[in-house]
Amino acid sequence: MNQQALVLIKPDGLKKSLTGNILARLSETKLEIVAAKMVRVTKELAEEHYKHMKDKPFFKELIKYIQGELHDRRKVMAMVYWGKDAIEKVRELAGSTNPEEAESTSIRGSFGRITTSGIYENVLHASTDTEEAEREIKLWFDPDEIIVELYPTKKTIVDKHEKRVWS
Ligand code: ADP
Ligand code: MG
Numbered sequence: 001m002n003q004q005a006l007v008l009i010k011p012d013g014l015k016k017s018l019t020g021n022i023l024a025r026l027s028e029t030k031l032e033i034v035a036a037k038m039v040r041v042t043k044e045l046a047e048e049h050y051k052h053m054k055d056k057p058f059f060k061e062l063i064k065y066i067q068g069e070l071h072d073r074r075k076v077m078a079m080v081y082w083g084k085d086a087i088e089k090v091r092e093l094a095g096s097t098n099p100e101e102a103e104s105t106s107i108r109g110s111f112g113r114i115t116t117s118g119i120y121e122n123v124l125h126a127s128t129d130t131e132e133a134e135r136e137i138k139l140w141f142d143p144d145e146i147i148v149e150l151y152p153t154k155k156t157i158v159d160k161h162e163k164r165v166w167s
Contacts, residue, residue, distance in 0.1 A: 011068035013123035
């Protein structure tokens with residue numbers, strides 16, 4: 001079944017210069033990248049992305065982490081991978097959430113670490129199921145930033161909407 005998955009290279013992945021490495025590993029899946037951009041993550045975006053973790057004791061630290069405040073890299077690389085069994089394939093290569101428990105050859109097993117404050121720095125995010133993928137992709141991307149039609153769209157006239165354009 002064709003699926004789509006949101007993949008984020010987290011600030012620790014960027015700081016450790018792992019972008020090329022992670023892209024090369026993920027290219028083994030033969031999935032297609034149908035959207036990609038660098039994002040400066042606002043607190044609002046971070047909290048919305050991780051809203052299911054709100055009650056965790058490490059939530060505040062997690063928000064700082066994805067915003068890049070722990071790594072002096074205030075950006076993440078956001079991508080949508082698309083193709084057959086995309087979610088399972090990406091998650092398999094990513095490895096378990098806890099980098100100490102992740103398969104040692106997986107991306108997280110190879111490059112992740114647990115910090116003294118307890119947060120799992122696991123270098124990338126990947127959607128876990130189709131519902132989560134839909135929520136996350138719609139949160140991180142506008143329809144026009146994705147080169148295929150993944151979800152239904154509608155046209156609307158946005159009135160008095162301020163937008164920055166090239167001067
Ligand atoms: P995943 O990213 O594998 O889907 P979760 O959605 O459960 O994992 O958690 C989101 C992120 O929160 C993880 O990637 C990791 O950075 C952090 N995290 C999750 N569980 C823990 C934990 N028990 N201790 C510290 N950090 C955690
Ligand atoms: Mg998750």
